[in-house]
Amino acid sequence: MSDVLAEAARRRTFAIISHPDAGKTTLTEKFLLYGGAVQQAGAVKARAGRRSATSDWMAMEQQRGISITSTVLQFPYHEHAMNLLDTPGHRDFSEDTYRVLAAADAAVMVLDVAKGIEPQTRKLFEVCRDRGVPLLTFLNKYDRPGRDPLELIDEIQEQLGIQPTPVTWPVGIPGDFRGVVDRRDGVFTKFGRSARGAAEATEEIVDPAGEGASWEAAQEELGLLDAIGADVDVKSFLAGETSPLFVGSALTNFGVRKLLDAVVDLAPAPSPRSAVEGEPRSLDAPFSAFVFKIQANMDPSHRDRLAYVRICSGEFERGMTVTHGRTGRPFATKYATSVFGQDRETVDVAFPGDVIGLVNATDLNIGDTLYVGEPVAYPRIPSFAPEEFVVARPKDTGRFKQFRSGLAQLDEEGVVQVLRDDDLGDTAPVLAAVGRMQFEVFAHRLEHEFGAPVELSPTSYSVARRTDAASAAELSRTTGVRVLKRADGTILALFESPYWLDRLAGERPELTLERIVAD
Ligand SMILES: Nc1nc2c(ncn2[C@@H]2O[C@H](COP(=O)(O)OP(=O)(O)OP(=O)(O)O)[C@@H](O)[C@H]2O)c(=O)[nH]1
Ligand SMILES: [Mg+2]
Numbered sequence: 198m199s200d201v202l203a204e205a206a207r208r209r210t211f212a213i214i215s216h217p218d219a220g221k222t223t224l225t226e227k228f229l230l231y232g233g234a235v236q237q238a239g240a241v242k243a244r245a246g247r248r249s250a251t252s253d254w255m256a257m258e259q260q261r262g263i264s265i266t267s268t269v270l271q272f273p274y275h276e277h278a279m280n281l282l283d284t285p286g287h288r289d290f291s292e293d294t295y296r297v298l299a300a301a302d303a304a305v306m307v308l309d310v311a312k313g314i315e316p317q318t319r320k321l322f323e324v325c326r327d328r329g330v331p332l333l334t335f336l337n338k339y340d341r342p343g344r345d346p347l348e349l350i351d352e353i354q355e356q357l358g359i360q361p362t363p364v365t366w367p368v369g370i371p372g373d374f375r376g377v378v379d380r381r382d383g384v385f386t387k388f389g390r391s392a393r394g395a396a397e398a399t400e401e402i403v404d405p406a407g408e409g410a411s412w413e414a415a416q417e418e419l420g421l422l423d424a425i426g427a428d429v430d431v432k433s434f435l436a437g438e439t440s441p442l443f444v445g446s447a448l449t450n451f452g453v454r455k456l457l458d459a460v461v462d463l464a465p466a467p468s469p470r471s472a473v474e475g476e477p478r479s480l481d482a483p484f485s486a487f488v489f490k491i492q493a494n495m496d497p498s499h500r501d502r503l504a505y506v507r508i509c510s511g512e513f514e515r516g517m518t519v520t521h522g523r524t525g526r527p528f529a530t531k532y533a534t535s536v537f538g539q540d541r542e543t544v545d546v547a548f549p550g551d552v553i554g555l556v557n558a559t560d561l562n563i564g565d566t567l568y569v570g571e572p573v574a575y576p577r578i579p580s581f582a583p584e585e586f587v588v589a590r591p592k593d594t595g596r597f598k599q600f601r602s603g604l605a606q607l608d609e610e611g612v613v614q615v616l617r618d619d620d621l622g623d624t625a626p627v628l629a630a631v632g633r634m635q636f637e638v639f640a641h642r643l644e645h646e647f648g649a650p651v652e653l654s655p656t657s658y659s660v661a662r663r664t665d666a667a668s669a670a671e672l673s674r675t676t677g678v679r680v681l682k683r684a685d686g687t688i689l690a691l692f693e694s695p696y697w698l699d700r701l702a703g704e705r706p707e708l709t710l711e712r713i714v715a716d
Contacts, residue, residue, distance in 0.1 A: 201481040201512050201548060206466045208550030210280040210507070212267075212297055214325070215307035216315035217286035220337040222264050224307060224447040224456075225283040226250040230397060231454050232279060234272035234537070237395045238450075248395075252283040254495070254539035257641055265290055265638055267297040267490065269505060269536045269552045277461050280552050286317055289632025292581045292611060293490070295324055296563065299578055300489045300507035300552060303464035305333045305456070306440070307447075310343035310371050313352050322357050325437070331465065332440045334361055335456055340446040343371030347418060350427070350442070361442040362429045363422055365455050368408050368415040375408050377444055377452055378415060380422065381429070385412075388451040398450035435465060467550035470509040473574045480549045483570035484511035484519060488561050489578060493606040494646040495539050502606065503554040504561040505536070509575065513547040522566035522574050532556035562685075563611060582713035583614055583629030586658040586691060587636055590625050592650040597623075603647030608684055613639050616681035616689055627681055627691070628653070629661060658691040660698055662710040671708060675701065689713075 213221040222241050229251055230238040239248030242262040249259050252268035264285035272279050282301055284294040298304065304325055308318065325332055334353065336346060350361045365377035368385065376387035387408075389399035405412040433439040441463055445452020469477035470485075478485055490505040513533070521528040534541035534554040547553050555561065564578040591600035601623045608615040613635050616627040630636060636653055644650045658679065664672060665688065672690045673680040678701070679691045690710065692698040702710050 199481050201510075204278075204512075204548035205480045205550055207276055208278045208280065208467055208548065209303070209460055209464050210282070210301055210467060210550040210552070211303040211305060211460055211464055212282040212284055212301035212330075213305045213307060214284055214294065214298070214321040215286050216309075216312070216317040217263065219286065219307040219309045219312075219315075219318075220447045221286060221307055222250045222252050222283055224305070224335065224337065224453070225252045225268075225270065225281060227394075227447050227450050227453045228279075228281060228457050229270060229272060230450070231457050232272040232274045234270070240393070251538040256645070257638060263287060265634075266492065267293050268538050271535050271537055271552065274457065274461065278551070279460070280550060282552075287632070287634060288317055288320075289630070289634035291317070291320070292631055294321065295581075296489050296578050296611070298324055298328060298330060299487075299576075300505075301330060302467055302550065303331045303333065303460070305335055305460070307335045307337050308349065308353075309338050310336050310346070310349065310444075311338060311341060313344060313349050314356050319356065322359075326359075329437060331435050331437055332359070333456070333459060333463065334440045334442040335452075336442065336444045337447050339367055339371050339374045339444055340449050340451065341372055346371075346444060347421070353440070359437065360427065360433075360439045362427045362434070362439045363442045363444070364429055364459060365443050365445070365452060366415060366419055366422065367444040368405060369411045370414075373411070374446060374449075374451055375411055376405075377455065378405065378419060379455065380419065386455075388449070390449050394449050398453075400454070429463070431463065434463060467509070470575060473576055475573075478510045478573050480510050482510040483568065484513055484517070485509045485566065485568040485573050485575075486513070486553075487567070487575040487578075488563055488565045491561070491563055491610045493610060494642075496541075500646075501557050502559065502609075503534075503536075503541075503556055504558045506553050506555055506561075506567065508547055508549050508551045508553065510549055511569065513551070513553065515543065515545045517569065519567045519569050520572070521560060522568060522572065523562070524560065526560070528558070528560070528567060530555060532558075562609065580611065580614070580713070581631045583631060583661055584659070585630050585633050585636070586616075586656045586661075587628050587653045588625050588656055589628050589639075590652050590654070592652050596649045599647045599649035600643070600651065603643040603649050605684070606647075607639055607642060612642070614683060616683060616691075618679075618681055627656065627658070627679075629689075656691075657693045660692050660695050661689045661713060662692070662698065663713055664688050664690045664711070665709045668707075668709040671705075
């Protein structure tokens with residue numbers, strides 16, 4: 198086996214997804230603890246003086262206790278190199294989550310044991326299914342009262358159409374969590390708490406009979422699971438038909454190690470990626486990668502822009518010159534870093550599955566492919582159809598320069614889409630987003646990262662369609678329609694009401710009014 202194949206084989210690149218608040222960031226932090234990447238686990242809502250969770254590094258995330266942007270964390274675990282992607286659960290930030298899923302080879306779907314399947318769980322599940330991303334399931338918050346896990350298994354099967362195959366099974370009801378039985382070998386591990394869950398939970402292999410009635414109940418359930426044959430099956434897991442299920446509590450660390458081990462044992466290593474044309478590029482072909490995320494100002498002392506790149510083939514060596522697919526121009530990779538939340542370190546070599554950061558690569562956009570040798574293009578990463586529109590103006594006209602530069606950067610990140618009127622330029626652009634919370638993030642970051650306080654005012658637009666130059670001329674003469682341009686040249690027509698749009702489309706079929714679809 199070549200070096201590249203061996204290196205790829207020990208990589209696991211996976212995302213954590215769920216409805217808001219199910220515990221993704223907490224679980225991420227505990228993976229880092231068990232991977233030895235942090236000495237003490239931080240908390241999502243850290244009290245003064247305590248560590249906050251590594252993946253919620255943004256000031257606004259820490260203030261609110263929610264994830265706003267996805268985070269990449271690389272850490273070694275035993276013989277493996279992990280690339281972990283923590284995603285925000287809130288629907289308003291789902292565009293970021295969807296993009297990150299393009300870079301993952303597998304995902305851990307987290308469910309809150311008290312809540313079961315929630316609306317965002319279903320949506321994200323569908324994205325994974327459509328993209329063929331295999332899923333592990335983690336029933337979280339078992340330290341708190343919740344629902345019967347057998348009932349949740351039925352719910353997953355009925356609502357998502359995927360068969361959960363429990364690997365671990367709890368002893369004790371939710372809220373009285375003693376430990377788990379590993380169905381593969383029948384061994385019972387009893388857990389003990391550590392202070393605030395900051396250190397690993399104690400694990401003891403003991404005779405489960407000591408758990409009395411809880412053990413009897415668990416035994417009955419285990420018998421049932423055996424009877425229905427819900428056993429882990431790698432082939433159907435990789436095909437997205439079954440999902441190995443684990444039970445635990447990210448807060449107290451119960452069951453976290455078993456899950457992390459399963460990511461190594463069960464989740465697939467990188468495999469050849471499908472390209473837009475031709476055969477998938479083999480892992481040991483020359484270097485290729487695509488950009489899936491842009492983030493500016495992660496480090497307040499540097500104030501730079503990082504393009505996150507997922508490597509698909511070949512060995513990356515820092516300093517190598519690659520071709521930038523979209524422009525055909527050579528691109529030097531002198532400033533390449535590994536990423537760990539907000540922290541980064543110079544990276545010298547990297548392999549398929551790895552996510553690296555390219556610093557101040559101003560030409561790179563989300564979805565761009567980079568390669569060496571034989572050209573390749575990986576699938577475009579679609580942008581969402583915006584549903585909310587506001588007008589942005591600088592509060593302080595003396596800070597127009599900062600306002601402009603913030604607009605451009607946050608547009609590239611995809612925090613919002615910036616739509617401009619040809620006549621007005623940057624003075625009063627319309628911001629378009631999937632959800633209103635994106636505007637709050639935009640305003641907060643523009644003020645705090647770029648020093649340009651912004652005033653946002655509502656508009657009456659509610660729906661956008663993509664159009665072309667010929668139709669744009671017609672549309673701009675029509676009442677109730679506004680024609681604006683994105684930085685990439687795309688022309689959008691904004692309508693106040695979907696009924697008006699439908700009527701216009703019906704009456705004037707010659708107009709180009711394409712739906713902006715997110716797949
Ligand atoms: N009791 C209990 N609470 C938990 C557990 N895991 C997470 N929490 C709490 O649930 C809340 C949300 O946790 P997060 O880790 O931020 O959830 P998230 O899924 O990352 O949320 P978003 O990123 O905002 O979508 C926090 O207050 C956590 O402390 C758990 O196992 N048990
Ligand atoms: Mg989070």
